[in-house]
Each structure stands twice: as structure tokens, then as C-alpha cells.
Amino acid sequence: MNELELTRRTRTHIEQLEDPRVALHREVVEPFLALRDAASRAGLDVTPFSAFRDFQSQTQIWNRKFRGERPLYDRDGNPRDHASLNEEEIVEAILVWSAVPGASRHHWGSEIDVYDRAAMPENYRVKLLPEEYVPGGVFERLAAWLEENLQRFGFFRPYDQDRGGVYPEPWHISYAPVSARAQAALSVEVIAGALQDADLLGKQVVLERLPLIYRQYVANVGTPPEPQRLA
Numbered sequence: 241m242n243e244l245e246l247t248r249r250t251r252t253h254i255e256q257l258e259d260p261r262v263a264l265h266r267e268v269v270e271p272f273l274a275l276r277d278a279a280s281r282a283g284l285d286v287t288p289f290s291a292f293r294d295f296q297s298q299t300q301i302w303n304r305k306f307r308g309e310r311p312l313y314d315r316d317g318n319p320r321d322h323a324s325l326n327e328e329e330i331v332e333a334i335l336v337w338s339a340v341p342g343a344s345r346h347h348w349g350s351e352i353d354v355y356d357r358a359a360m361p362e363n364y365r366v367k368l369l370p371e372e373y374v375p376g377g378v379f380e381r382l383a384a385w386l387e388e389n390l391q392r393f394g395f396f397r398p399y400d401q402d403r404g405g406v407y408p409e410p411w412h413i414s415y416a417p418v419s420a421r422a423q424a425a426l427s428v429e430v431i432a433g434a435l436q437d438a439d440l441l442g443k444q445v446v447l448e449r450l451p452l453i454y455r456q457y458v459a460n461v462g463t464p465p466e467p468q469r470l471a
């Protein structure tokens with residue numbers, strides 16, 4: 241991946257599938273379909289909720305949250321009062337749940353947020369909340385199956401536990417051979433370069449704190465348990 245691909249300002253590394261509908265790094269297509277196949281034999285329909293996301297859409301998500309058009313939550317999932325926060329506090333609040341554009345793992349095409357369509361009651365709307373993936377939750381079986389089988393297909397969960405950075409995301413899976421390369425290549429300088437011309441609200445605050453943001457939210461993630469599948 242080159243710098244533009246890393247920060248997702250181009251989509252030359254991405255392949256668009258129709259069934260299931262998802263955009264992935266070309267090296268991730270086969271392993272993901274193999275994982276889906278195995279899961280379907282266990283009665284699960286592993287469906288992508290969100291995978292590849294470009295710089296522009298990440299910027300839109302960020303700016304909507306910054307303006308208060310989308311809700312901000314604290315670490316416990318309680319809504320925060322946008323009007324009472326200053327710019328620094330807004331940036332902090334966004335970062336718990338969303339990445340700075342250019343620093344999102346979803347730019348790489350190796351990351352997929354998944355749910356189990358087979359487990360859903362009719363008219364169910366997926367929320368992507370921890371409560372859906374814990375014992376008793378609608379996607380409990382998916383979470384257990386992933387835990388058991390992810391690794392066989394080269395995937396792992398970078399947000400498996402609370403490390404004081406991004407909140408745990410049991411639905412977020414990452415294809416290690418591709419994401420390990422991207423992670424190693426992504427630096428504060430690369431992200432700053434991607435942000436230079438961006439229409440990002442709070443950009444000054446973000447640029448000033450970028451080394452800290454990088455340490456707390458970008459580098460502070462789980463790693464694949466076994467390196468044997470790394471290409």
C-alpha cells in the first residue's frame with residue numbers, strides 16, 4: 241500500500257463484491273469468503289455492516305459529530321451535551337468511537353464490521369453495540385464463533401478490549417497479513433500529510449495533538465496472536 245492507499249485517498253487497492261455487497265482489499269476477498277463459508281456451515285450468515293471507507297466519508301462522519309449533528313457518547317455509551325464542550329473536548333469525545341480521517345483502519349480494506357443476518361429477528365435494525373455481542377445478545381453465537389475461528393482465516397480483533405483508546409468493538413475483524421503491513425507503514429507524518437488539505441473541523445486541535453492521538457488510538461490496539469499467517 242502506498243501513502244495514498246494507506247490514508248484511503250485513492251481506492252486502487254480495493255475490490256467491490258456484489259454478494260455479499262462489500263468493498264475489500266484485493267488480498268482480503270478470498271480469506272473473508274472462506275471465513276463466511278465456514279461460518280455458514282455452522283448456521284451463521286456473517287454479513288459485512290461496513291468495511292472499506294474512504295477519506296471523504298470518514299471526514300463527513302467526523303464533521304457531523306463535530307457540529308453536533310450526530311450524537312457524542314462517553315466511554316460508557318452515555319450521550320454527551322455537545323453545547324457544553326469546547327473544541328478539545330469534542331475532539332476527545334469523537335475519538336472514543338471514530339477515527340481521525342487518514343488514521344482509520346477502515347481505509348485499508350482489511351477491516352470489516354460484521355453481524356449475523358441469520359440470527360436477526362424480522363425487521364431488526366443492527367446497532368453495532370456491545371450489548372448485541374455479549375451472552376444473551378442477538379449476536380452472541382457470532383461472537384463465540386469468531387472467537388473460536390477467526391485466527392484460522394488470518395483474522396483477529398484489534399479492538400478486543402478496553403486499552404483506554406478506541407472502545408472495544410467485538411464486531412470489528414481485521415485481516416492480519418494486510419493490516420499488519422498498513423499499521424507498520426502508518427505514521428504521524430503520513431496522517432498529518434493526509435490532513436493537510438482536508439476540510440476537517442477542529443483540524444488545528446487534531447494536528448497539535450496528533451502524536452498523542454496516534455499513541456492512544458492508532459498504535460494502541462490488539463495484535464494477532466500468532467504471526468505464522470503473516471505474509
Ligand SMILES: [Zn+2]
Nearest residue numbers: 351352353412
Ligand atoms: Zn470497525
